[in-house]
Amino acid sequence: MNTPIGHLYIHVPFCSGKCVYCAFYSELFDANTCNAFLDSLERELDMYIDGESAPETVYFGGGTPSILDKEQLERLLQTIHDRMDLSKVVEWTLEANPGTLTDGKLPAVKAAGVNRISLGAQSFDDEVLKQMGRRHSARDISDSVEAVRSAGFEKIGIDLIACLPGVDTDGWKRDLLAAARLEPDHLSVYALSVEEKSVLHAMVKDGHVSMPSEQAQIHALAIAEDILGGAGYNRYEISNYSRPGSECLHNLSCWRGGDYVGFGPAASSRVGRKRWSNSASLDGYVSRLFQGLPPNSDSEILSKEMDATERLMFAFRLREGVFLNDFAIEDLPMDHWYQALLEQERLGLVEQRDERWFLTNTGCLLADTVAEALIPSSPAQPA
Ligand code: SF4
Incomplete structure (x- = not known):
């Protein structure tokens, strides 16, 4: 690697x-x-x-x-x-x-x-x-x-x-x-x-x-x-x-968006825009590695905007909140995120304080709903 x-x-x-x-x-x-x-x-x-x-x-x-x-x-x-x-x-x-x-x-x-x-x-x-x-x-x-x-x-x-x-x-x-x-x-x-x-x-x-x-x-x-x-x-x-x-x-x-690499059956990894997960089968894992083959894994390379959206979704889990401009690099769906957050704010799931966005207590329980709303419609590509 x-x-x-x-x-x-x-x-x-x-x-x-x-x-x-x-x-x-x-x-x-x-x-x-x-x-x-x-x-x-x-x-x-x-x-x-x-x-x-x-x-x-x-x-x-x-x-x-x-x-x-x-x-x-x-x-x-x-x-x-x-x-x-x-x-x-x-x-x-x-x-x-x-x-x-x-x-x-x-x-x-x-x-x-x-x-x-x-x-x-x-x-x-x-x-x-x-x-x-x-x-x-x-x-x-x-x-x-x-x-x-x-x-x-x-x-x-x-x-x-x-x-x-x-x-x-x-x-x-x-x-x-x-x-x-x-x-x-x-x-x-x-x-x-x-x-x-x-x-x-x-x-x-x-x-x-x-x-x-x-x-x-x-x-x-x-x-x-x-x-x-x-x-x-x-x-x-x-x-x-x-x-x-x-x-x-x-x-x-x-x-906070850092990369990680996982080993073992069912372990997942994120390096840059690449994501992969080993299959959840110990038998398959052992048999492939004994044949000198890499373990079976699903992998994909995310588009730039999906990669940034995923990192934004993870960041939302933290109570330190999210400063959207931290994610402001060229071609990213800032406007989509902003509109989605205004809608989630109307639903009582997020709130804005001092230019940072935070999940509300209800939002903490429905974090997946907030995360889904942030996703732009851009498919991942196979690696
Ligand atoms: S079976 Fe129980 S102990 Fe084992 S991973 Fe699941 S929750 Fe943990």
Whole structure:
């Protein structure tokens, strides 16, 4: 690859089961399959990396990267060390599920340079966790936070899901307070969404689960902002809160328009106007790489205006707002964006302050609607 990698993402496609709401690509963890994945990942990296890469952030997501055993994690970390100049890395995140950071994994990943652990807590109600197919308890969450802290990691993040079935307003407040009590540096709060490929989709379709109204979701997210704001967290992105200076730098860079390169099945990448995603199939990934072929991927080169529009859409997620003139380069659809924003302002989804545009609280929940309105009619071209 000629373009150096500033922000590196590795998709680790294994979990210990499937959560009912999940549509991310993952397979059931199996040690042999995982070794084949690690072999393949090395081949994929060797195909693309030119030795010049010196990322500033590294992000191991999934899936559940922490489900790998200690030796496999060490191998994964060494794979990166062997191929890149890591002297510029300021943030190296490992996504983990509570209860999986056992057997000496924490000191091993810390020794290799990981400095941020992002824990998928989702809820502190054991019954709700069970119904959602999570494989951990509330106790596991606090134990994991304690273990991560004792191991000396710089940053800890906790993810929560709002509007889970069976969680009323009081339960949601309890979840938020329980998370804040653990004093993480960062909190992600996503409203539950029904993804087409998830088990939840079928449950909702069959009438076994009913989803909260839009108003109820807005209310739940407003409660999150109140409670977490009161606990000293700044909502810097639609779904993300942090202590000052503890924003997730990897994601922040993507929202601000930075390029990123992903490896592993289902990983996606953005470099300049080019976008590509590896196919979501571990079998296909392993078999192609063993034949010396690049993994199957969909790729396209966006038109200049679609590229800028996509970056604008990402930027809108940030609470720092958007200054349209920052995107003002020749031939861009400024007038279309401006007219679209005036219309979204009329609908109460965006507002303008000091020449910057911001999503309103309702707009935060309907960010996709705002994003769609910004898209000019200009098709992408195959790469
Ligand atoms: S939500 Fe996370 S832990 Fe659950 S199945 Fe999906 S990737 Fe795995």
